[in-house]
Amino acid sequence: MSKIEIRNVYKIFGQNPSKILPMVQDGANKEEVLEKTGHTVGLDNVSLSIEEGETFVCMGLSGSGKSTLIRHINRLIDPTSGEVLVEGTNVMDLDQKNLIEFRRHKMSMVFQRFGLFPHKTVIENVGYGLEVQGKKPEERNKIAMEKIEAVGLSGFEHQYPNQLSGGMQQRVGLARALATNTNIMLMDEAFSALDPLIRSDMQKQLI
Structure with a gap:
């Protein structure tokens, strides 16, 4: 199958x-x-x-x-x-309830236009998927920080999306997708806003 x-x-x-x-x-x-x-x-x-x-x-x-x-x-x-x-x-x-559970636990997605919440900080955006999965604040913040560091944004965790460049916002989206640790990751031109060197680093993170 x-x-x-x-x-x-x-x-x-x-x-x-x-x-x-x-x-x-x-x-x-x-x-x-x-x-x-x-x-x-x-x-x-x-x-x-x-x-x-x-x-x-x-x-x-x-x-x-x-x-x-x-x-x-x-x-x-x-x-x-x-x-x-x-x-x-x-x-x-899938009915509405099972579709929600399916999206929460089966797959994550990196959006072409970032899809970040403008009213949430970087760490809150990265931890959002964990929040809807029911993870406690301490656990989700720990995981979120690990992924923020992995995409090279340590020190920016309390910034808001409008304080970041397009490439940095895209890395926040990638960190959010990585944080939920799902078996399937959908990526819609996930590296399009990144310069070549950072793009290469992010691809290595995924592999």
Whole structure:
């Protein structure tokens, strides 16, 4: 059984995606769909499998659907059609309570635009995932500081996001994802704001 399996996933954005789905399945390209219906095709019949321990990279031009695909795995976006299975569980079958637990304990995510809470300090942002997991303040602060040090931000733990550069904010997002120690980490262009030397260091941290 694959760790993650995506089966024949379509995502169409617009007022009535289900009505447009047969048109896409019949082979209409995204430009044709947009011109005739005003709908945007985000994903067109995507299938893939990711195995335990595998680093899987999606490459493509801007607007090709990379972020859309990643956000289907933790169900930040629901597919128009198709299945997304994580460890054999179809995430579309999860109710709200189980979906929350799934996101808390199964996977973490580094967002392309950082996704930090502006009203929380660095250490509070890094420890947020641990907080929702139910970890006590002393434990989560200890883990958060370890990850802050790992990404080279020791001394900035009491700063707020607007006091940091873009690259530093991205490292906070990475530290937050590392802190929860989940089996699956989703990364949406997680190193795009980093200079080459820091990018190399952060990649080594992950490996």
